[in-house]
Amino acid sequence: MSLKTAVAAPFRQRGTDRMAESEFVVALSLDRNWFSPDQAKTLVDVATSEGLLEPEGDTLAVGFDASSTTIPDGFQPGEEILQSRSTFEQVLDAVVETGVEKQTAVADINKRQSELGVTLNAAAVVYARSEGVDVGGIAAEVREEL
Template identity: 30%
Template sequence: MSLRTVVAAAFRHLRKERLQKVEFIYYIAIDRKWMNKEEATLLLERAREEGLLLFQGGVYIPAFSPGEVEIPLGFKPSTSILRKEDPIERLVSSIAARAGTDQRAMYAEMNRIIHDHFDDRLLPEAAVMILARRYQVDTEGYREELMSSLIQKSAKKTA
């Protein structure tokens, strides 16, 4: 389940266009009992960092239309949505959305690039950039994160 679905659920079920921090946390932690208060606070911050929520005038406003998000019957998010996604995962998700396919197909295509065209000598970070260019997906917001990911991997190997 996506972070977007959780945020949309809060706004739709409370029937509000703006929520204070305490209202959001109350809904997630106490009303629905999906998470504890600390996790609900972290969820709120993650949603803001990812651009799903705007903080204006002391309240949170969704940066998307919650009414357009499908919330499955019996929806209950897992705490895995609190985990920050890897930049490769996010970029693959963007590429899949642009291509109109699922992420597994994009990972398969990425692996074909690595294996067939570069004889397993290409890192996934570079392969996903090639894939993004192929599908004309803007990579501006991902370059720095992918580079720091490569640097961290390199530092772990040498340590």
């Protein structure tokens, strides 16, 4: 997922799991020239809402193991990652990231939804867990929706 990769890059570059928000914004906008400073701040908001970043005062902590995230050579995130994604999209991306084909995952999620008679988000979480994908934070949100 390119959002996770974009978030991981500054932390990997500095070899840390915490940094000032301003340092994170500079890393994305000036150091890497991926976004404008305003766009980098938007990325902070989106990544925070998805649990990838955890604000601690003026500091950001990465909410996953950034050191194990691969940043491909020539990686350049698109502006689409600056938009919030639905719960279903978040779960689907997490599943696809583990190597499951997107079409297969969508078909299996739809089948689960039909069989269980639950919302699409709930079916996605059940499917992700059956595939061994950790979607803990999202699962809690979906549980509250039910």
